[in-house]
Amino acid sequence: MSLVELLNKPIAELSSAELEQVMAHKRAEERKALDTAREAYQQDKEAYIGQLLDAFKEQAETLKKIKGIAINEGLALNNRIYEINGKTPKEDQKTFTIKNEDDTARVVIDRQERFEFTEEAQVHITAIKDLFKEKFEQRNKGFYALLDSILMRNSKGDYDAKLLTKARLQVRKIGDEALISEFDKLQDCMRVVGTSTYIRVYERDENKKWRDISLNFSSI
Structure with a gap:
């Protein structure tokens, strides 16, 4: 069959x-x-x-x-x-803004230096983290965790130069000589490796506030 x-x-x-x-x-x-x-x-x-x-x-x-x-x-x-x-x-002018006549749109062009750290930076990063741990971990674990995160590498494996610079200024206000010394040594480990130029366009919204016209795909 x-x-x-x-x-x-x-x-x-x-x-x-x-x-x-x-x-x-x-x-x-x-x-x-x-x-x-x-x-x-x-x-x-x-x-x-x-x-x-x-x-x-x-x-x-x-x-x-x-x-x-x-x-x-x-x-x-x-x-x-x-x-x-x-x-x-000025040759060192880093940022300038151009606006239209009715002040409803503006363009901001911003030059920023790019930094990297020498290998020696890790020595001072470790010393700073140890000092922070010694001084703050027992007193305020949340504050210590925040300080510790500032000194961690970002997703690209680099230290954040801006955050470290801000932290250095704050440390001077604290007045701790050991921390000041390590932050100064860390600052000496930063090297300028170039500049990046950014351009941003803004327009005023219905509330007359500046709104960034983002070309970031995730914000569209």
Whole structure:
């Protein structure tokens, strides 16, 4: 009896061997359907990732070009207003703002130095953490945990130069000579490795407050 005939035969009339043959066919069909579904999923997944990757790369390149043009033109405008007033821009000028005439939009261009620490920094970081632990852990565990977190590396494996600089200023107010000494030594371990230029655009909202027009994907 052919398979087609078996499939059309009432199940109650099937022998054990015929039933096994029908079940084997059903299992094969299920496996084929599952394989087809997996293959379709795999194709769709690869297409999704590939298309999204290309789109993100294209937009990232576009934004990079926009940033470069915007910064260069902003710097040129900043130089022009100095020239109009018979002045020369300061070479160390790090931040400037350009606003429209009705004060509803502004552009802020900000240059920031990038820092890194020498290997010796770890010695002073460890000494500072030990001093903090000795002085504050028993008195206020929450405060100690906050101080300790300031001296930890960030997700990129770097120390946060800004936080350490702020902490150094606060330590001077405390007046602890041992801490001051270690923070001064840590400060000497910082090296300027370059600068980064940032540009931010703001507009006033319905409450006349400045609102950042963010290009961060997570904020859209």
